[in-house]
Amino acid sequence: MKLKDVKEQIDAFFDTITAEELYAISVLKYGFSEITVDLENVHFETTAVSHYSSDTPSAFDEQHGHSSFGLALAA
Amino acid sequence: MNLSFEGHHGTSSTSAKEILLSNYKLSIGHQEWLGNGVYFFVPGISTKTLELAEKWAVAQAWDNLNKVFLYRDYCVLQSRIEVDDSAFLDLTVEDGVEILSYLVDRYTEKINTIGRKMMFLDGLLLNLAREEGILPLEVVKGNFYIKFARERVERINLRINNCTICAVFNPTRNITSTSIVKTGRIK
Incomplete structure (x- = not known):
């Protein structure tokens, strides 16, 4: 096939x-x-996970397009 | 039917006898690798398909929840599988993976229009593709990492595939012969 x-x-x-x-x-x-967990709004206080603040362009947020992908990688 | 190959299926002696009397029954459930179907070890990553089927029969005998053997006598069945190329999805080669990827692309493209994000399992998508008439699937083949008794006991979780399996969705149509090729007893 x-x-x-x-x-x-x-x-x-x-x-x-x-x-x-x-x-x-x-x-x-x-x-x-269905994936119901909203990763953008998950509370990480109880875990030892470092994360970007909400105003940091996310490399995985499609709304920011390719330019922010480059920025996030460079950060 | 222009494709023909042999597969090995490990199971209890009781089930093997029932299969010989009234054919295979489909394995059904969300954990099935390639969707609902009858599963066989087939030549691919490993050619030792009889040995793999035997190891599977032994591994499946153990009920880990209740710490008992569900059966001790097991068999390996050898079956001849025949299928037309047009009804055979080979996920061990680029042509097959390309089809699955396209299916995923079209699925996500559609479902995302209403803001839904689904958790994908290969088997569920293949069930949908077959039962909704999207793909004329009769036999699907893929490479997988399967945990047998040793891997389960010693918690060996590799990502590298160790066997090739195929799922047959209509055993009456696609399995032309079956015989017991090995018997054994778990001590």
Whole structure:
């Protein structure tokens, strides 16, 4: 099986199903779990974890784009 | 069916006899590596598939919660697996991984539009792909690190794969012969 043989089928499925329907069957029919922990707001006081302050651009925050990725790496 | 290979399946003697009488039953659950299916050790990273199946049968005999053996007599079954290339997803090669990656991309792209983030398990995604008719999956193959008795007792947790397994979703269609090739007893 190669991608070129099945790409059309994969696209047809995801182009047709709504996000809400996909979420519903994922959880109810197939047993997917949702990631519910919000890493941006986790309290780290009880652990020995150092972290960026909330106003530091995060390397993993997609909203900051590639430029902040470079900044975070350089910091 | 243009692909044909042998696989080994380790289980209790009681289950082996039932399989010979009425065919395999699917393993079902979220912890199944490649989704719901009948699992076999197949040639790949290791060619010692009979030995791996035997080690699996021994490892699975131990009920760690109640500290007892669930069975002591075990068997290794050898089965002939036949499948068309168009229904075979080989995740040990680039072509197969490319398909899985594309599936993940399209899935996350869609689910992210409503702000949801899902925890991925290969097996669940493969179940969804097969049962929703996204992919015509009959047999899937992949490399995994599986813990047998020694690895469990000595807490050996490597990341490097130690075997190749395949899951067959429709044993009636894709398994053409089965026989017992080894028996043993756990002392």
